Amino acid sequence: MKTFSKLLLAGLVSAALMGCNDDNDKAINVTLLHINDHHSHISSDDFDYDVSSLGLSATTEAGDPVTEVAVNYGGFAMMKTLFDDLAAAAENPIKIHAGDAITGTLYYTLFAGEADADVMNDICFDAFALGNHEFDDGDAGLATFLDYLAEGSCQTPVLAANVVPHEDSAIADGYIQPYTVLQFEGEKVGLIGIDIADKTKNSSQPDDGTEFLDEIETAQSYIDELKLDGVNKIILVTHYQYANDLSMAQALAGVDVIVGGDSHTLLGSDALADVGFNVQGDYPTITTNADGEPVCVVQAWEYAHLMGQLQVSFDKKGVVESCAGTPVMPIEQSFSYEYNEDDSAVLDAADEALVVAALEAVPEMRMVVANENTAAMIAAFDEQKESLEQSVIGQVAEDLCLERFPGQGRSTICDASETYAMGSDISNIVAKAFLMVTPTADIAIQNGGGVRVDVAAGDYTIADAYTLLPFSNTLVTLDMTGQQIITVLEDALSNTLDDAGSSGSYPYASGLRYDVDASAAEGSRISNVEVNSRVAGDWAAIDTSATYTVVTNDFIASGRDGYDTFGVVYDAGDFVDTYTEYAQGFVSYVEMLTEANESLMALPTDEYSTQRYIGSDGCDHSSQSDCAGY
Incomplete structure (x- = not known):
């Protein structure tokens, strides 16, 4: 009898690890909307766009044809609109931030993470994985930022499975967790956070006693734990670099999707590369895990310039049947050019329409109207920033x-x-x-x-x-x-x-x-x-x-x-x-x-x-x- 019980238990464990489902499990679709590495870049930015082939009527003061216009893109005011619109139209949306939210601009220098937390709470992410730069001001500095993040109504789970704070660390008491489990149509989807270990220890400033465990071993451990709990759809939210994500996917059993960060990798189409952006791979990049099953790997560049959008279809066993998507770069529909050395001018409606048509021919680019409330929030920080800059x-x-x-x-x-x-x-x-x-x-x-x-x-x-x-x-x-x-x-x-x-x-x-x-x-x-x-x-x-x-x-x-x-x-x-x-x-x-x-x-x-x-x-x-x- 004891032998039979042991065999039964072993069979149940094996079945759980293999993703075996009961008759109630079903196939579902989810949509991942994600960013990473915004590094306190909360305002929009601009890039120069070559319009020499568009035949614009605009000229400079000297009468020369306009060959280049400034295109305003990214930033959290447009990102808020984008997340809201795409989440409303998506099937089972999950909003993800894959780390390095803070440090990089005066917004962090002056506000210690408050500005970043406010714009993140405005979007309301379902998961946020810690990156190495979250530790630039030690565990205490991270706690300050996470306190601001916790002040919002979102209560975004902060994921870091391989981070072990020391006993007296400022983040020791409930600030981070290894994973979170979401439910859609009665199906569980697990999200596990992984931070890059050596880089965080050597390039940032975590407390001496805070440990960073091996990324792959830790990920496998928590995948197995979630499988035992009946979760067979596993998403890793990593701050581990694109090339590392691909290697890790192949080394792990049970992983389905990796949403990454840290390497600031831009994935996208040839059309985006033709505009002048440094595209480094396909979105998504598809590989296989240690079980021989598909793994979809994505990343969304940097600085809130672009949002990843990935549709994933799981079968009832939790195996990826398909994944597809296009990252989206939000663009403001107004374009300026250099009129003379001192002044710029804005394109008229006819020229603007030509530029819009050319940009929207790039699959990743979309005209977006900034969210007014978010823009007002950023403007309030800008006003304080102008004063604090004189400190x-x-x-x-x-x-x-x-x-x-x-x-x-x-x-x-x-x-x-x-x-x-x-x-x-x-x-x-x-x-x-x-x-x-x-x-x-x-x-x-x-x-x-x-x-x-x-x-x-x-x-x-x-x-x-x-x-x-x-x-x-x-x-x-x-x-x-x-x-x-x-x-x-x-x-x-x-x-x-x-x-x-x-x-x-x-x-x-x-x-x-x-x-x-x-x-x-x-x-x-x-x-x-x-x-x-x-x-x-x-x-x-x-x-x-x-x-x-x-x-x-x-x-x-x-x-x-x-x-x-x-x-x-x-x-x-x-x-x-x-x-x-x-x-x-x-x-x-x-x-x-x-x-x-x-x-x-x-x-x-x-x-x-x-x-x-x-x-x-x-x-x-x-x-x-x-x-x-x-």
């Missing part, structure tokens, strides 16, 4: 001079003699700031042209930081050999000296110093290169065969401004985008100094990246005071 975050102890090449004389508040020998004060400081706020980096490199103004002694505000670093660049890390680092410095110099490029390519650095001879032949201008990783030890000659992690801005990381060797590494995929705007990184550095009762001031001379400079005329700025130029 003093630190003190500047002395005037900090701007320069590109040493001796160029670009500064408006400093005498040329002050930057004559070693170049810019503030550009060296910016490089150090990026190094200090990027814990995985050994050294930092910043192009001189990316730093825009002198910094005068006195109070320093958030607005000052965004004036200093006004571009929408993010901080990126690249793993490079010592020889590649030397070569990239040579690239930067060559861009100006050999290729007549911008003088803004001149390289500044932190944790890295060198001598420059602008009069030498191409490829031989950099010498005496030394490294002091994180400026935490002693200076030593760079090891050309060793690998170092370099933090820089994504503009030059991709090979722009003459930084060709960066571009080679970047194109090979050997980089990590932190998705932290570089101005926000500088704000964080100034706040770090303030917390330590320190002011922003010129670095010690041994930390300046240019230790000796010989101009293109052969004049040594270190020993001669009458060099004519750079």
Whole structure:
């Protein structure tokens, strides 16, 4: 009798794990509406659209035909409309956010997650999976954001199956759960959250005692648990990167759909790529799990620019019969163009209709009217933001001079003699700031042209930081050999000296110093290169065969401004985008100094990246005071 009972129990467990159903189970359809990685980008953005082939009647002030218009797209006001409209028309809709909701813009810097939580609650997601950047301000910072999220009526489940907070963690008491189970037509659908483990531990700032378990082992464990509970339709909501999601799908038994994030992967049609967007795969991408059954993998790019829309049909055993869909990019039906250097104009109705027709021919693009209530909510935060931008975050102890090449004389508040020998004060400081706020980096490199103004002694505000670093660049890390680092410095110099490029390519650095001879032949201008990783030890000659992690801005990381060797590494995929705007990184550095009762001031001379400079005329700025130029 005991043997029979054991066999019966084993059979029941096996049947549950295999997704065996009773006669009441049935096939159902669900619609997944999802975003990921909005990174505190709650307002709309714009992109330039080539209209040269549309025959518009509009002309510039000079009478030239308009060849390009600005298209306003994305943002939570349009996303709210889109989610509401598509959910109302969908069969069994599930609204999902796959992580990295916070950090990246002033909306987080100033409001600590409140603005993000409010727009998320406005949409009312059915599940939110934690991403690595949720831990950028430690467990306590995450708790603050999740408290704001919990203030809404949605009570969105926060999923993180492989995150184990330590006993005293601010998120230990009921903030997160491994999964949630939804019911449609009497059928259960399980959603399991998975965060990327190593990246979160090494690139963000979780508490020391908080653990991040293996993604695949944890996912399988909870899939099995849900199967035992009679749930045979399993969706993983992952912040684990597109390529990892595909590998994980094949390694797991019982998984049906993966809604992912972290890699900011744009999936879509060739038509979307033809407009100029970097489409990296099919939406959905279909693979098979360890059982040989279909798995549908999707992701929805970044910054609330696009919403994924996936229809999934399950049979009564919980196996995917089909999945299909098209991501949707919400677009405002109003288009501006550059009328002259100072003014823009809006297309008239006839030209607008031509642009709308062309854009709507792209399957992913849809004209959307922004939700008025959401727009008003964002406008209220914008009003506060304008005031808070003037908040003093630190003190500047002395005037900090701007320069590109040493001796160029670009500064408006400093005498040329002050930057004559070693170049810019503030550009060296910016490089150090990026190094200090990027814990995985050994050294930092910043192009001189990316730093825009002198910094005068006195109070320093958030607005000052965004004036200093006004571009929408993010901080990126690249793993490079010592020889590649030397070569990239040579690239930067060559861009100006050999290729007549911008003088803004001149390289500044932190944790890295060198001598420059602008009069030498191409490829031989950099010498005496030394490294002091994180400026935490002693200076030593760079090891050309060793690998170092370099933090820089994504503009030059991709090979722009003459930084060709960066571009080679970047194109090979050997980089990590932190998705932290570089101005926000500088704000964080100034706040770090303030917390330590320190002011922003010129670095010690041994930390300046240019230790000796010989101009293109052969004049040594270190020993001669009458060099004519750079």
